[in-house]
Amino acid sequence: xxxxxxxxxxxxxxxxxxxxxxxxxxxxxxxxxxxxxxxxxxxxxxxxxxxxxxxxxxxxxxxxxxxxxxxxxxxxxxxxxxxxxxxxxxxxxxxxxxxxxxxxxxxxxxxxxxxxxxxxxxxxxxxxxxxxxxxxxxxxxxxxxxxxxxxxxxxxxxxxxxxxxxxxx
Amino acid sequence: xxxxxxxxxxxxxxxxxxxxxxxxxxxxxxxxxxxxxxxxxxxxxxxxxxxxxxxxxxxxxxxxxxxxxxxxxxxxxxxxxxxxxxxxxxxxxxxxxxxxxxxxxxxxxxxxxxxxxxxxxxxxxxxxxxxxxxxxxxxxxxxxxxxxxxxxxxxxxxxxxxxxxxxxxxxxxxxxxxxxxxxxxxxxxxxxxxxxxxxxxxxxxxxxxxxxxxxxxxxxxxxxxxxxxxxxxxxxxxxxxxxxxxxxxxxxxxxxxxxxxxxxxxxxxxxxxxxxxxxxxxxxxxxxxxxxxxxxxxxxxxxxxxxxxxxxxxxxxxxxxxxxxxxxxxxxxxxxxxxxxxxxxxxxxxxxxxxxxxxxxxxxxxxxxxxxxxxxxxxxxxxxxxxxxxxxxxxxxxxxxxxxxxxxxxxxxxxxxxxxxxxxxxxxxxxxxxxxxxxxxxxxxxxxxxxxxxxxxxxxxxxxxxxxxxxxxxxxxxxxxxxxxxxxxxxxxxxxxxxxxxxxxxxxxxxxxxxxxxxxxxxxxxxxxxxxxxxxxxxxxxxxxxxxxxxxxxxxxxxxxxxxxxxxxxxxxxxxxxxxxxxxxxxxxxxxxxxxxxxxxxxxxxxxxxxxxxxxxxxxxxxxxxxxxxxxxxxxxxxxxxxxxxxxxxxxxxxxxxxxxxxxxxxxxxxxxxxxxx
Numbered sequence: 105x106x107x108x109x110x111x112x113x114x115x116x117x118x119x120x121x122x123x124x125x126x127x128x129x130x131x132x133x134x135x136x137x138x139x140x141x142x143x144x145x146x147x148x149x150x151x152x153x154x155x156x157x158x159x160x161x162x163x164x165x166x167x168x169x170x171x172x173x174x175x176x177x178x179x180x181x182x183x184x185x186x187x188x189x190x191x192x193x194x195x196x197x198x199x200x201x202x203x204x205x206x207x208x209x210x211x212x213x214x215x216x217x218x219x220x221x222x223x224x225x226x227x228x229x230x231x232x233x234x235x236x237x238x239x240x241x242x243x244x245x246x247x248x249x250x251x252x253x254x255x256x257x258x259x260x261x262x263x264x265x266x267x268x269x270x271x272x273x
Numbered sequence: 274x275x276x277x278x279x280x281x282x283x284x285x286x287x288x289x290x291x292x293x294x295x296x297x298x299x300x301x302x303x304x305x306x307x308x309x310x311x312x313x314x315x316x317x318x319x320x321x322x323x324x325x326x327x328x329x330x331x332x333x334x335x336x337x338x339x340x341x342x343x344x345x346x347x348x349x350x351x352x353x354x355x356x357x358x359x360x361x362x363x364x365x366x367x368x369x370x371x372x373x374x375x376x377x378x379x380x381x382x383x384x385x386x387x388x389x390x391x392x393x394x395x396x397x398x399x400x401x402x403x404x405x406x407x408x409x410x411x412x413x414x415x416x417x418x419x420x421x422x423x424x425x426x427x428x429x430x431x432x433x434x435x436x437x438x439x440x441x442x443x444x445x446x447x448x449x450x451x452x453x454x455x456x457x458x459x460x461x462x463x464x465x466x467x468x469x470x471x472x473x474x475x476x477x478x479x480x481x482x483x484x485x486x487x488x489x490x491x492x493x494x495x496x497x498x499x500x501x502x503x504x505x506x507x508x509x510x511x512x513x514x515x516x517x518x519x520x521x522x523x524x525x526x527x528x529x530x531x532x533x534x535x536x537x538x539x540x541x542x543x544x545x546x547x548x549x550x551x552x553x554x555x556x557x558x559x560x561x562x563x564x565x566x567x568x569x570x571x572x573x574x575x576x577x578x579x580x581x582x583x584x585x586x587x588x589x590x591x592x593x594x595x596x597x598x599x600x601x602x603x604x605x606x607x608x609x610x611x612x613x614x615x616x617x618x619x620x621x622x623x624x625x626x627x628x629x630x631x632x633x634x635x636x637x638x639x640x641x642x643x644x645x646x647x648x649x650x651x652x653x654x655x656x657x658x659x660x661x662x663x664x665x666x667x668x669x670x671x672x673x674x675x676x677x678x679x680x681x682x683x684x685x686x687x688x689x690x691x692x693x694x695x696x697x698x699x700x701x702x703x704x705x706x707x708x709x710x711x712x713x714x715x716x717x718x719x720x721x722x723x724x725x726x727x728x729x730x731x732x733x734x735x736x737x738x739x740x741x742x743x744x745x746x747x748x749x750x751x752x753x754x755x756x757x758x759x760x761x762x763x764x765x766x767x768x769x770x771x772x773x774x775x776x777x778x779x780x781x782x783x784x785x786x787x788x789x790x791x792x793x794x795x796x797x798x799x800x801x802x803x804x805x806x807x808x809x810x811x812x813x814x815x816x817x818x819x820x821x822x823x824x825x826x827x828x829x830x831x832x833x834x835x836x837x838x839x840x841x842x843x844x845x846x847x848x849x850x851x852x853x854x855x856x857x858x859x860x861x862x863x864x865x866x867x868x869x870x871x872x873x874x875x876x877x878x879x880x881x882x883x884x885x886x887x888x889x890x891x892x893x894x895x896x897x898x899x900x901x902x903x904x905x906x907x908x909x910x911x912x913x914x915x916x917x918x919x920x921x922x923x924x925x926x927x928x929x930x931x932x933x934x935x936x937x938x939x940x941x942x943x944x945x946x947x948x949x950x951x
Contacts (some may be wrong), residue, residue, distance in 0.1 A: 151932040152823055153911070154869040155918050163911055163924060163932045168576035168583075170924045170932055172915040201913030256914065 124216050124240070125194065126247055127207040129177050133247040134207075135216065135240055140252040142195045142202065144210050147187055164193065164204060171195060173204035179255070180235075198256045216240040221249055234258075276328075283324050284377045285565070287333075290317040291373065292635075295366045298359050299637045305354035315344045321369065332384045333372045339394045340365050351404055358397055363638065365390050405491040406473060410460040413483025417454050421479055427460065429476040434466025463491070568664070571624055578621045579907060579926065582614050586928045625665070626808075629707045629716070630658030632671050636678055636705060643682045650700035651686055653678075660707035662714055666786055666806055670716070673779040677718040677802050678703060680775070685722030685800055695797070697721065714808060719801040725794045727751050733760065752792050756780040787813055787830045813908060815925070817901040817933065818884065821871035824933040825897070826906055826925055831938040833885040833892070835900055840879040853883060853894045860885065862894045863945050865936075868920050874898045888939040891946055895936075904928070908935055919944075 123138035150162040150173060159178035163170050173193055177184040190209035195202060221238035235258070237251045297314035301307060318341050325333035340362060346352035368390060375382035408430070412423055430436050441459040445451070464473065470488045477486045530536045589607050592600075633655045644651035662670070686692075686701030693699050704719040731743045734754045740746065754760060758777040783790050788806040795801075807813065815826040816835070842854035843862070852859040862883065866873035875881035875898050883894040906925040911918070911934075922937030 149931045151924070151934065152871075153915070153918055153921070153934065154871050156916065160915075163915070163934075165580075165583075165926045165930055165932050168580040168909075168926065170909050170911050170926070172912045198914070203912070203914045 122216060122218065123213055124247075124249065125213050126211045126242075127194065128209050128211060129180070129207055130182055133211065133245060134176075135214075135247045135249045136194065136196065136205075136252050137249075138213060140196045140198060142197050145193050145195060145204075147191045147193060147206065161206060166195060166202075166204075169202070171202050171204050173206055174256075175206045176255075177206075177208075180232075196252050196256070198253050200257060203256050214242060216242060216247075216249070279328060280376065283328055283330075284373055287321050287324060287373045288370070290320050291366055291370050293317040294321075295363065295638065296634050298362055298366070299634075299641070301354055302356065302359050308348075311344070311348055311354075315341070315348055318344060330372070330376060332382060332387065333369065333376075336365070336372070336387050336391065337369065339391050340369075343394050343398055346398060352397070361390065361393050361397060365394065404466065406464045406466070406470065407487075407489045407491055408460075408462040408464050408473065409485070409487040409489070410462065410477065410480075411485040412456055412459075412480050414455045414457070415483055416456045416480060419479075419482075423456065423458070423460075423480070426476060426480055427462075430462065430464060430473075433468050433473065433476070434464050436462050436464050438462040566624075571621075574621055575625070578614075578618050582618055583926060583928065583930050585610055585614050587930055590929070623661075625663050626661035627664050627667050628658060629660050629662055629667065629714075630655070632667055632674065633658050633705055633707070635671075636674070639675065639678060640682065640703060643679065644701075647682060648688065649682065649686055650689055651682060652700055652702050654702055654704045655706070656704065657707035660709055660714060662707075662806065663808065666788075669782060669786055670804070670806065673782045673804070674705075674716070674718065676775070676779050678705070681718060681720035681722065681800070685720040685724075687723050691723075709808075714806045716804045716806065717801055718804075719799060721799040724796045724798060724800050725752055725755070725792075727796075730754050748794075752794050755792070756790065787828070813906060814903060815906040815935065816884065816903055817927075818882070818897040819874075819899040819901060820865055820869065820897050821873050823871065824901065824927065824931070825865075826933050826935045827884060827886065827895070827938060828935065829903065831886045831888060833887055835882055835884045837880075837882055838878050838894075840877075843878050851878075853878065855885065855894075860892050860894050861945060862896060863941060864896045865920075865941075866896070868941060868945075886938050886942070888942045891942050893942045893945060895938075895941070906933075906935070 124135040125138050125141050125144070126133055126135045128134070145166070148164050150164055152162040153160065153172070159175050161173050161175050161178075163172050165171075175184065187206070188208050191206060192210055193204040193206055194210065195204050220241045222241070224233045224236040224238055235250055235255045237249045240247045240249045294314055294317040297310055297317065301310050301314060304310065318337050322334050322337035322341055325331075325337065343352065343358070343362065347354055347358070352358065368387060371386075372382050410423075410426075412421075416423060427436075427438065439461050441461060442457075444459065445457040451457070466473065470490070473488050474486065477484075480486070531538055531541060585607075589611075592603055592607065637653055637655070640651055640653040681703050686703070687695070687697075689699040692701065702721050704717065706719070707714060707716045709715075727748065730751055731740075731746070731754075734740045734751075734757070735743050737760065739754060739757045739760060755776045756779075760775065760777065780790050783804055783806070786806060788804055791803040791805070793801040793803070814829040816829055816832055818825050818827060836855070838853045838855070844852050844854065844859065846852060851862040851864075853862050854860075862878065864873075864876075866876075873881075873896075878894075878896055881896055881898055882900055883896050884900075885892060885894055887893075904927075906927075908923045908925055911921070911924045920937055920941050921934050922940070923935045924932050925935055927933050
């Protein structure tokens with residue numbers, strides 16, 4: 105059982121080829137390290153949880169465990185017009201726990217050698233650069249490699265502040 | 274296996290063995306003759322010693338070694354099983370636990386802490402060690418002539434220990450050759466004494482000349498009567514080979530009996546078979562019938578099984594949708610599946626159940642120590658220790674129980690003089706009993722003390738402003754005042770209780786487990802506190818309600834009733850806070866949709882439903898769109914990655930596989946109350 109594998113991937117994998125799960129958000133291709141991915145499931149019934157920021161869609165039942173889900177497009181401030189036919193949830197693990205990411209479609213599981221990941225561009229990207237580990241070159245295409253840890257940890261804090269507008273002193 | 278894993282196994286096992294050891298000590302005090310128990314105790318300390326030695330925890334292994342030696346002496350009956358010895362060993366157990374905890378937390382243990390106890394144990398060993406010696410006394414033949422009387426010497430031996438002796442008359446010559454002034458006798462003695470050989474030798478001080486005294490310590494195992502053959506060889510009567518030959522020709526009891534025609538060979542065979550069966554059984558008994566399982570694995574299993582039950586109901590719904598003519602058979606199979614599913618679920622839940630004895634037995638020691646520190650004689654009687662409770666509940670019940678028992682010892686049970694003057698037996702009794710009734714487990718703490726003092730409780734309550742006037746309260750209401758925050762009747766603060774955090778904490782802790790506390794007082798005769806607990810922590814009854822198209826669950830334990838108020842009963846205070854009149858009483862209204870931040874279907878209370886809930890003594894009306902029904906639910910966490918949401922205590926999975934949020938009623942009420950007061 106090696107599914108628990110949340111380690112800071114930036115440090116101990118240099119030089120190694122790593123597996124990534126690629127997926128699409130609107131017309132862009134993204135990738136997350138496969139070691140952060142626990143499983144990929146179909147879009148299922150989501151129960152709304154009040155008070156949270158919009159991109160927190162709610163919680164789902166993952167075989168008896170309740171897992172919160174985030175709409176990545178909303179999180180990244182992208183245009184979102186309902187879920188598409190192939191939309192699914194990538195269940196990821198990070199240091200803060202388990203989180204589901206709603207994406208438009210999962211494309212592939214690929215190897216991206218560390219040396220083909222270039223530093224993130226400082227300009228021109230729609231999403232915050234600190235979420236991006238780099239730009240991966242796969243064949244002739246470019247994928248945006250996300251740092252799951254940063255994407256999700258950011259949410260943790262942002263949402264906590266958001267969730268306590270009620271100050272009772 | 275890596276060291277870390279070994280270490281955590283060690284911690285678990287050592288802690289368990291330490292508890293076994295402690296419980297055993299407490300029991301052996303009551304039945305000092307129980308050899309088997311003594312062996313169990315010995316084994317548990319030996320296990321800790323061995324394991325700690327292997328893993329290099331030298332402090333623990335050295336310390337347990339001393340304890341082991343002490344116990345070994347007890348096993349050999351060279352050290353009496355006495356209160357003082359047990360006291361020392363109990364304190365040593367505490368220290369071992371401390372050391373194990375230090376290993377667990379990775380902190381340093383100050384090994385000088387052991388020194389005091391080690392010295393005490395060594396002292397015990399030295400002082401109370403009774404050893405058996407074989408003393409061979411061959412006085413010189415001129416003993417009489419030197420004016421010594423062997424009888425005096427032998428009496429001297431009797432003074433220092435228990436002696437059994439045998440005079441050896443082999444050397445006595447026939448009467449005609451005997452010189453009356455010469456001593457022909459030799460003595461062989463067995464001496465049980467605490468003294469060491471040097472001191473024994475002193476008894477023979479004057480008889481040594483010309484004679485011979487041998488003092489041979491006898492090891493415990495040899496203390497049993499030596500085999501005949503062995504003795505014969507020792508005495509030089511026959512050689513070892515002769516004995517062996519004789520042994521070979523010796524027949525078994527069975528064979529002899531057959532030869533004598535008393536039994537048939539078949540009978541013997543049968544009995545022999547039975548004998549071997551018994552051997553197997555006793556062997557089986559010595560192998561533990563339990564296995565240790567990581568709680569996480571169990572919880573995982575509980576989850577999977579819960580999911581299976583849900584999928585079953587989904588399957589049922591799906592099948593009912595497409596009627597293909599063979600529905601009767603499908604129904605039969607489905608209901609069979611449901612039954613099996615339920616069985617599995619129940620047995621999985623039962624895996625989390627532990628006998629309450631695990632916790633109860635710890636209290637024997639508590640009572641023993643607290644009562645002697647209070648100079649009271651109190652016996653703890655435990656019943657129903659096999660009653661099972663969910664592990665989670667059991668863990669959280671320990672502290673409240675400690676508190677109740679302390680209260681009984683401190684306030685409940687009187688001193689021996691006071692008891693005698695009231696015609697009660699001088700020693701008090703605390704009964705700790707557990708039993709199951711329906712879906713609940715009851716734990717009663719009953720003492721035969723003085724009961725609660727109504728007057729004093731009332732005075733105190735008035736003085737502390739808990740009640741306004743002492744009149745108009747029923748006895749029950751008065752007794753229940755002790756559960757109010759900040760109430761403590763102890764006139765002087767003792768180390769045991771009376772710190773002001775008392776019964777209210779007990780009550781809160783029990784209520785957090787969805788349990789309830791009752792108190793029954795028999796003035797002058799005793800007090801009984803009953804705790805009622807749900808069988809499992811995880812499953813609760815929930816009221817499902819609709820708010821803004823989403824299902825929410827309100828734990829039934831906090832629900833009083835649900836109603837649709839008349840329009841005229843909804844009032845506003847200060848143009849801001851709303852109240853609802855329920856039978857002449859005005860109760861604050863909380864619009865749950867506002868509290869949660871969802872869009873409701875109904876905003877007017879007279880069109881919707883209000884659920885009257887309570888937390889402690891505060892009551893509120895929760896406005897919901899509609900009621901759905903009641904069902905048993907398993908409360909789950911919403912996941913660590915989700916921030917805490919106001920008003921939501923967790924989630925649960927409904928029969929259709931969807932997640933429903935469970936409302937945090939105490940949180941909602943408390944927040945509203947604060948807002949209203951402000």
